[in-house]
Amino acid sequence: MQDAEVEPGRHDALGVLDGLVGYHLRRASSVFASDFGRAVGGDGLRQVPFAILSVIAASPGIRQGAAGEALGIKRANMVVLINELVEAGHVDRRAAEDDRRAIALVLTPKGRTTLENATARLTEHEDELLADFTAGERDMLIGLIRRIEAREQPPAD
Amino acid sequence: MQDAEVEPGRHDALGVLDGLVGYHLRRASSVFASDFGRAVGGDGLRQVPFAILSVIAASPGIRQGAAGEALGIKRANMVVLINELVEAGHVDRRAAEDDRRAIALVLTPKGRTTLENATARLTEHEDELLADFTAGERDMLIGLIRRIEAREQPPAD
DNA sequence: TATTGTTATACTCTATAACTATA
């Protein structure tokens, strides 16, 4: 069994990288990120601001810090992102009732429609991207990914 | 069946986001990225340079452009990354034999040991991160992710 | 003292356009 020369086409071109789950997750994530841009990027909506809109819609009046925590976004970075969403007319800041340091976030009507339209288009795009997945495979995929997410280590902060 | 009030703990805190595969891939990818830092970040090695080392090791003498293409890295960005790896003593540039415009990349002995050590530690870390996955589940995961990677759209460039 | 939000700043990755030298 000699001359096992492998043509460096497709797989083995990556070397040890091909055996690492982290690398494949990174590339797959990038595929969805590009698709996100094709789906709603024309409206200037990006992944992170969209995620923030979704979290606020799910918990109206949520505090800025809690919203960031749900998404793994640091407080310092939330400030700029919320500023952007407020200036775009998607989010309103309100004073938190019980804590005068805190800020409660709510969606504006514009923010709600932006979220709804983007969600519809994103769902279409994801369905297309996963067109050759059976429902079972798709559930399996999400289930496996969720178990990885659960392994997240809390940041030192 | 009333009073189906859902406590906003864990899942529903994300809203529509929770139903999008792209979001979960992004977070899972981030979990592995953080773990990469814990595994080999102390040595100053990052995900992208590590990936480049792996590709060069798999195809010694590969051209700079081909290495970037295998990893989805644009030519302009490869320049800086290769500069960094050369200055770190991990990579040597050689003239391509048949094309005087091109550059052939090879690993130095130091680059090889860096790659080997990092790979060993990364494999350990991935095994730990995926400790509660059966071998079948792990194969299933990689298989599903690869099918997503295959959906990548070529950049306009 | 601890927490919420803020400012300033730096690093990494990615993207585009214009340039050179070779082909």
Add this chain to the structure above:
DNA sequence: TATAGTTATAGAGTATAACAATA
């Protein structure tokens, strides 16, 4: 003309440290 590499630059996400206001 087209391609391989380069330079310059900008955008986006993330990270840390220091600060003010409030708890």
